[in-house]
Amino acid sequence: MDLTLKIWRQKNAASKGKFVTYKISDISPNSSFLEMMDILNESLVLCGEDPVAFDHDCREGICGACSMYINGHPHGPDKAITTCQLHMRRFKDGETIVIEPWRARPFPVLKDLIVDRTAFDKIIQAGGYVSVNTGGIPDANSIPIPKVKADLSMDAAACIGCGACVAACKNASAMLFVAAKVSQFALLPQGRVEASERVQAMVAEMDNLGFGNCTNTGACEAECPKEISISNIARMNREFLSAKLGAQKPSGRTGSDA
Amino acid sequence: MAELNSKIPKGQLAEKWTNYKDNIALVNPANKRRLEVIVVGTGLAGASAAASLAEMGFKVKNYCYQDSPRRAHSIAAQGGINAAKNYQNDGDSVYRLFYDTIKGGDYRAREANVYRLAEVSNAIIDQCVAQGVPFAREYGGLLDNRSFGGAQVSRTFYARGQTGQQLLLGAYSALSRQVKKGNVELFTRHEMLDVVLVEGRARGIIVRNMVTGEIERHAAHAVVLATGGYGNVFFLSTNAMGSNTTAIWKAFRRGAVFGNPCFTQIHPTCIPVHGDFQSKLTLMSESLRNDGRIWVPKQKEDAEKIRKGTLLPTQIKEEDRDYYLERRYPAFGNLVPRDVASRAAKERCDAGFGVGETGLAVYLDFSDAINRLGKSTIEARYGNLFQMYEKIVDENPYKTPMMIYPAVHYTMGGLWVDYELMTTIPGLFAIGEANFSDHGANRLGASALMQGLADGYFVLPYTIQNYLADQISVPKFSNDLPEFKLTEEEAVNRLKKLMNVRGKNTVDSFHKKLGHIMWEYVGMGRNAEGLKKAITEIRALREEFWKDVKIPGEMNEINPELEKASRVADFLELGELMARDALHRDESCGGHFREEFQTTEGEALRNDQEFMYAAAWEFTGDTQEPKLNKEVLDYEFVEVKQRNYK
Amino acid sequence: MALAGLFLISFLGVHLGINLLILKNDGREAFNIAAHFMVTNPVVQSMQWVLFGGFILHILLGAVLQIQNWMARPQRYKVEGFSHTSYFSKFMIHTGLIIFAFLILHLVNFFFKAKFGAMPEVMIGDHMYEDMGLLVIEKFSNLSYVILYIFWLLFLGFHLDHAFHSAMQSLGLNHSKYTPVFFGISRALAILIAGGFMIIPLVIYFS
Structure with a gap:
């Protein structure tokens, strides 16, 4: 296959970037999108040019590192896959492919197609956990959990933290990411214990980091490589409203949860 | 010559770990705050260790080369995690898990370590459930199990085909909680370049900030390497692109001995290589062998026709198929351990019975299972794996058998460590796949997750204290030394x-x-x-x-x-x-x-x-050959037998 | 946003109901009585302020959210994606602004006249009523007004298409069984309300 690539090149976070056009030929339709990028980079290196920097690691669709915005879609035109799972047979011979980094204020570009997604870690740090220490835990089967709830929780937990939801959303909103984590825990008895504190802390951190608002366009769900449903966003809204309306403050001093 | 003292505690096998814990030196809470620990790597072992140490009160610095700790390659483990819970009432026990693991490792692992691993396995499941890991459940609300290669009981806990992901996210959430509390300082996009020794003890690391390129010095009272395996030495493997050996290799060059470097696991069920441009191999979970039957054509002519594309696998009659694993190993059949399954596939392909364009593939066929259980059951069990296969190969595995071939997957070898998981450099620990550890010459499926979390949650947090207890008077290190x-x-x-x-x-x-x-x-x-x-x-x-x-x-x-x-x-x-x-x-x-x-x-x-020992290689200089040390394995409690899966 | 929106939807329903009375063949009697009721009844008068509040809240919140959303992506994509989603959801601010602009015109045309302007009067039964109906009929005899209103109502329909179900989602009401129904209600409301309002100028102009 012969292709024309228009790729965003940006030397570092401080510099201004621009699109550069590359021609590439003899690409096997069986190669993956990232293998096509490898081939491009190999040729750039041999010409003494700086190869295109992009995040990638597991190359099997689970680590969430790869993050290209391809022809108007995060992770490219196919549904339910990451960029590393995208194969060139999906494209037409002679096609022009525009490759951009994720665009969102909380995801600044570090170089070329690499963006900084530390904001996601910060949201998890704000409350995306169950506050238990290692050890001293009752038997795993001591609390039965309805299979349906466990399965719904797993649906939400499948999030790989790639940021495609933010990239796809016209508002650069992180609601699906946050909702997935909130839902995973809200559906399990272990997570319910601090569900109210969790949803408030995580939403506050999300807003604080400068993500946009959810206007229920559903683009996140359509582009999520793990097909996480926006019903999780509704669940988070529910959790958030009831936490805000119903949360009680205990009197007296409370200790830290160390 | 490096001194190999395995420090195995005395006493009966089942009492060793308890005895050890009862008698080690501990660090009191006030002193823990003054002690710093560096943990390199944020996979199952690294994240669980960093979180657990921080919860105990140590000041932890945690490093990873990825942009987030959640991307460590533990995330890609699919099948499951073993534990000796015996929830299925099928006769499982700590001893049986221990025995299967020792046997599966072909009697090249240390008895005491493996027993301890089996012993703490149950606590791991409890811990993960408490963290909110959504393991698969039965309709009654209790945890479900599946069976895996090398075992005759169902002891594997799983979360769809994403068990590694869910366990890692559990550890990552525990780690994130400690970052928020200020007990863990996180350094992402930092790659370790070397370990720093002060007066013979590990006291810090040199890292490169991968964004700015800056080289930084970081000091601590102890250094823990949880940097995973080195399968990428083969270029094509199931490891992540960034997985590397640098941390443990530099430790080796600084004096830590390297245990059993040649013990590499070749996983039998991977998608075959399809071209020169290929950058990585994709694993299909071993759990597929529960319902899939592996075969090649009985007749060479058929295999040749298939390779040329003139014959389809579905056209080959039942009696012309060679289900070679069932034929050779009737007792375990398609569920023989990985090394046996891989070798058997290579044997058939080398003999000219291989399929696929290259002849380097065998079939994994689900047609029997689909007829027996229905397509929907198979879809529920393996749907995501089938989808993944179709995305890569462009063939529908519900209709035509999958093609698989072995690929490098895991390295049993790694830094030699004693019972306390410390290398031969005092103060330098190695956990998870980075050490040579518990799997001997072959690892059973669903045991890597178990070992990584055992080391990080339940073993290292004890054993490191025994080292740090006499370091409490050592002030914080300056990195200007x-x-x-x-x-x-x-x-x-x-x-x-x-x-x-x-x-x-x-x-x-x-x-x-x-x-x-x-x-x-x-x-x-x-x-x-x-x-x-x-x-x-x-x-x-x-x-x-x-x-x-x-x-x-x-x-x-x-x-x-x-x-x-x-x-x-x-x-x-x-x-x-x-x-x-x-x-x-x-x-x-x-x-x-x-x-x-x-x-x-x-x-x-x-x-x-002659070879009932762990080979522990010692670096002697760039121009000299490395020196071989031997830790003789003393099988006190199990009878060493020829492995038999027939 | 969601609550204000739902409130505005309910207002549109009432408004439409009254407007349709003008089509009743009774010399605008029912319509004028209803209009009179709306401008004089104390409960409706107090609700009017709530309604104003609702409008302002909805518009202001919409504007603030939109500005935040624009700020969240300072650099836009070269190729903007069109994911398979509820189509009009992406243009709520645009349809909203168009509706807002015409709303002012609309208020000038009818509301302020009814409220403060000199109105022709008509005797119904024993009482004198403002002949609001006559004003409406005069306006819609003008083709350009008809086109303008149809155009405006079209955008109101687009806006409403992403209203009801979106409000439900924001309020946390999403369910595998009922959410498709919410989408149906949304679409139905958009067609009924916008279509219902459109009938009036068309009927008036062509009769």
Whole structure:
């Protein structure tokens, strides 16, 4: 296959970037999108040019590192896959492919197609956990959990933290990411214990980091490589409203949860 | 000569760990706050250790090369995690898990360690459930189990085909909680370049900030390496692109001995290689072998026609199919351990019965299971895996059998550690896949997750205290000590040297060449002649690399080519050690198959008289050959037998 | 946003109901009585302020959210994606602004006249009523007004298409069984309300 690539090149976070056009030929339709990028980079290196920097690691669709915005879609035109799972047979011979980094204020570009997604870690740090220490835990089967709830929780937990939801959303909103984590825990008895504190802390951190608002366009769900449903966003809204309306403050001093 | 003291506690097997815990020195809470621990790596072992140590009160610094701790390659583990819960009432017990693991490892692991692993396995499941890991459940609300290779009980806990992901996210959430509390300082996009020794003890690391290119010195009272395995020495493997050996290799060069480097696990169910441009191999979970049947055509002519594309697998009649695993191993059938399954596939392909365009593939067929259980059941069990397969191969596995072939997956070898998980460098610990540990010569499925979390949650947090207890009077280290400056200088010089080669060939081209040598001579079937050849060829390649590698860009920026080059330079040294280890071990055991040593039926032939030891290699200098030390394995409690899965 | 929106939807329903009375063949009697009721009844008068509040809240919140959303992506994509989603959801601010602009015109045309302007009067039964109906009929005899209103109502329909179900989602009401129904209600409301309002100028102009 012969292709024309228009790729965003940006030397570092401080510099201004621009699109550069590359021609590439003899690409096997069986190669993956990232293998096509490898081939491009190999040729750039041999010409003494700086190869295109992009995040990638597991190359099997689970680590969430790869993050290209391809022809108007995060992770490219196919549904339910990451960029590393995208194969060139999906494209037409002679096609022009525009490759951009994720665009969102909380995801600044570090170089070329690499963006900084530390904001996601910060949201998890704000409350995306169950506050238990290692050890001293009752038997795993001591609390039965309805299979349906466990399965719904797993649906939400499948999030790989790639940021495609933010990239796809016209508002650069992180609601699906946050909702997935909130839902995973809200559906399990272990997570319910601090569900109210969790949803408030995580939403506050999300807003604080400068993500946009959810206007229920559903683009996140359509582009999520793990097909996480926006019903999780509704669940988070529910959790958030009831936490805000119903949360009680205990009197007296409370200790830290160390 | 390195002194190998395994520090195995005295007493009966089942009492050793309890005795050990009862008698070690502990650090009181006030002192814990003053002690700093560096943990390199944020996978199952690293994240769980960092979180647990921080919860106890230690000040932890945690490093990863990825942009987030959640991306460590533990995330890609699919199948499950073993534990001796016996929830299925099928006769499982701590002893049986221990025994299966020791046997599965072909009697090349340390009894006491493996028993401890089996012992803490149950607590891991409890811990993960409490963290909110959504394991698969039955309709009654209790946890579900599945069976895995090498075991006759169902003891594997799983979360769809994403068990590693869910366990890692559990550990990551625990870690995140400690970051928020200020007990863990997180350094992402930082790659460890070297370990710093002060007066013979590990006291810090040198890292490169991969965004700014800055070289930084970090000091602590102890250093824990949880940096995973080195399967990427083969170029093509199921490891992540960034997985590398640098941390443990640098530790080796600083004096930590390296245990059993040649013990590599070749996983039987991967998607076959399809072209030169291929960058990585994709694993299909071993759990597929629960319902899939592996076969090749009985007639060579059929295999030839299939390779040419003139015959379809679905056209081959039942009686013309050779279900070779069921034929050779009637007791375990398609569920034999990984090394056995891989070798059997290679044997058939080498004999000319392989399928696929290259002839390097066998079929994994679900038609029987679909007829028996219905398509929807199979879809519920393996839907995501089938989808993944179809995305890559462009064939529908519900209609035509999958093609699979073995691929490098896991390295049982790693830094030699004692019972306390400490290397031969005092204060330097290695956990998870980075150590040579508990799997002997072959790892059973669903045991890697178990070991990583056992080390991180339940073993290291105890054993490291025994070391740190006498460090409480040692003040915080300054990273201005001459040892730090010197080590930093060496790291910088090495990178400069790489940049200044300014040769003609890309890093990947060297890595691919190394991979070919390794796969050809140090892969599934090894022999003395080939291994000697490998050593010579790797040396030559290494020399060429340092003369001819081309790295564009600068040191002080994001430079993926420089990162790769630095890793490949280490692989080029490690590859030789692996070949050397494989050459010295004149026997076949587990994943190490020497063609000269096999039974008449083609099974691995161990030599327990001469090789019942862990090979622990010691670095003696760049120009000298490494020195072999031996930790003799003393089987006190189990009877050592020929492994038999027939 | 969601609550204000739902409130405005309910207002549109009432408004439409009254407007349709003008089509009743009774010399605008029912319509004028209803209009009179709306401008004089104290409960409706107080609700009017709530309604104003609702409008302002909805518009202001919409504007603030939109500005935040624009700020969240300072650099836009070269190729903007069109994911398979509820189509009009992406243009709520645009349809909203168009509706807002015409709303002012609309208020000037009818509301302020009814409220403060001199109105023709008509005797119904024993009482004198403002002949609001006559005003409406005069306006819609003018083709340009008809086109303008149809155009405006079209955008109101687009806006409403992403209203009801979106409000439900924001309020946390999403369910595998009922959410498709919410989408149906949304679409139905958009067609009924916009279509219902459109009938009036068309009927008046062509009769």
